[in-house]
Amino acid sequence: MVRANVIRDGSLVWQEVPDPIPGEHELLVKVGATGVNAADVMQLQGGYPAPPGSPKDIPGLELAGVIVLRGPAVTRFHVGARVMALVGGGAHAELATVDEWSAMEVPDNCSLTAAGGFPEGFITAWDALVSRGGLSAGERVLITGASGGVGTAAVQLAATLGARVVASTRHPEHASELAGLGAAEVLEATEAVGRGPFDLILELVGGSHVADALSALDTEGRVAVIGIGAGRTTELDLLTLMGKRARVFGSTLRARTVWEKAGATAAVRKHVLPLLRNGKLRVPIAATFPLERAADGYDHLVKGGKFGKVVLVRGEGPN
Ligand SMILES: NC(=O)c1ccc[n+]([C@@H]2O[C@H](COP(=O)([O-])OP(=O)(O)OC[C@H]3O[C@@H](n4cnc5c(N)ncnc54)[C@H](OP(=O)(O)O)[C@@H]3O)[C@@H](O)[C@H]2O)c1
Incomplete structure (x- = not known):
């Protein structure tokens, strides 16, 4: 036993x-x-x-x-x-x-x-950012909920790949640690929506943050929905989705x-x-x-x- x-x-x-x-x-x-x-x-x-x-x-x-x-x-x-x-x-x-x-x-x-x-943080982050999100060097990527297990993995992976990494967190006291992992900018969770455009957004928070992500997205941008800590539903502006030729996708491991x-x-x-x-x-x-x-x-x-x-x-x- x-x-x-x-x-x-x-x-x-x-x-x-x-x-x-x-x-x-x-x-x-x-x-x-x-x-x-x-x-x-x-x-x-x-x-x-x-x-x-x-x-x-x-x-x-x-x-x-x-x-x-x-x-x-x-x-x-x-x-x-x-x-x-x-x-x-x-x-x-x-x-x-x-x-x-x-x-x-x-x-x-x-x-x-x-x-x-x-395993969970790094496999989730690689799968969402690269295998599904198609992140490439030079792209500007926003990682929400960046202080957590997946977020800290994603910041490092995206920076290593040569992306310009913006991390958002509701804990400003984590800013220097996130910068140390490779984030070029660290924003408070509520600020990120006005700081686009982003090519890819790793959405680890969910709820209304996904609607905000769509509005902060660049043309041909992608939103990877991976976490729903802030809620499992939201309202999306479909005209914005179409106009930006955007992609919103989700995944679980x-x-x-x-x-x-x-x-x-x-x-x-x-x-x-x-x-x-x-x-x-x-x-x-x-x-x-x-x-x-x-x-x-x-x-x-x-x-x-x-x-x-x-x-x-x-x-x-x-x-
Ligand atoms: N789809 C998949 O395959 C997959 C795999 C792994 C994880 N996940 C999900 O992805 C999310 C992140 O995972 P994790 O391991 O990184 O979790 P974690 O270590 O708990 O980190 C979650 C982060 O998100 C922040 N957060 C939560 N609710 C928020 C809100 N309403 N506004 C702003 N920030 C908020 C948390 O801040 P606080 O510390 O202040 O709460 C924390 O920094 C979780 O929801 C998890 O269930 C999904």
């Missing part, structure tokens, strides 16, 4: 559960660190059931740890290797299974704590199939991992909590005002 954070009647209970058994192409990973995400909180509150094939009552979408067992058909990695990955759930536990093609090696210069907060997640991971392994390895990217950590005190980590995320990721860490072993 291992221990895990299990959802029981809307609360997290640290309790023993049966060992997860790796499938043919899965790795069994001893979790060293695992990020906390808004989706975990929504799952705990009962509004976001686990995707098919994932543990129904153990949240956790990303992890870093050490491989302790390989499924019979696994061809990648070896027992003892440090890996990190995006999973459909089950990461807020001592042991979790990971599809071998969704696993990435943790660079030697990266702690497990940082690696545990890497959690519900994707194993193969789709592996595809998104492959792009990050190829284009982003080398930048983590050579120190050009980092994972800002807002706070860490012991794995068995996950509820405190969830509370910290909900409280807001943080810069970067909230990560749960295992009390023993190297981090």
